[in-house]
Structures are given as C-alpha cells and as structure tokens.
Amino acid sequence: MPNLFLAAELLSILSAGAILVLWFHLLAPRAGERVAFLATVFMAANAHFFHHGYIAATDTFAIALQGTALYLLLGHASPRSVAAAGLVAALAFLTRYNSIYLLPAGL
Numbered sequence: 351m352p353n354l355f356l357a358a359e360l361l362s363i364l365s366a367g368a369i370l371v372l373w374f375h376l377l378a379p380r381a382g383e384r385v386a387f388l389a390t391v392f393m394a395a396n397a398h399f400f401h402h403g404y405i406a407a408t409d410t411f412a413i414a415l416q417g418t419a420l421y422l423l424l425g426h427a428s429p430r431s432v433a434a435a436g437l438v439a440a441l442a443f444l445t446r447y448n449s450i451y452l453l454p455a456g457l
Contacts, residue, residue, distance in 0.1 A: 369413055373417060415442035416449050423456060
C-alpha cells in the first residue's frame, strides 16, 4: 500500500523548491539578481516557510501554484501564457480558497 503521508510531504518539499525558483525568476528582472538572490535566501531561511516546506498540508502547494500563475502572467505577454495563468490560478483557488486574490491581479 502506498504511503500517502510521505507523498504529501514530498509534494510540499518540491513545492517549496519551486516557490524559491519562481520568486527568484520573478524578482530578478525587476529588482536585479542580487536582490532576487537575497530575497530568496531570506525566504528559505524563514522558520515558517521551512516548517511548511515539509509538512503534509496544502499551503505550500497552493503558494507554488500562485507563484506559477504570477510568473506566467507577469513573465510573458503572450495570450497563451495569460490563458495558462488563468488555468493555474483556478487550480490555486481550488487548492486553497485564499488564492482568490489572483482574480483581480489578472484583470
């Protein structure tokens, strides 16, 4: 029988890594690579981020989806990426209801 608790923990770990990569790539073109690197290091060193990065919960996965939606919306300007951002934002909302803030961000 598969260990679903371990699978949920691994999903949180992968999501935490994705969050760090996404936010670095969101910040680097806007604030510079040095600021993006420092922000990523501070985020990774945050005790709450570290704790949520390995527990079996939907918080980290939802934040990874939110970051992906913002990256698709702000990182590219093509209609296809905007549609993909809407799809990922909908998945983020279905994961955690507090992702609703992405709706006015897309408008």
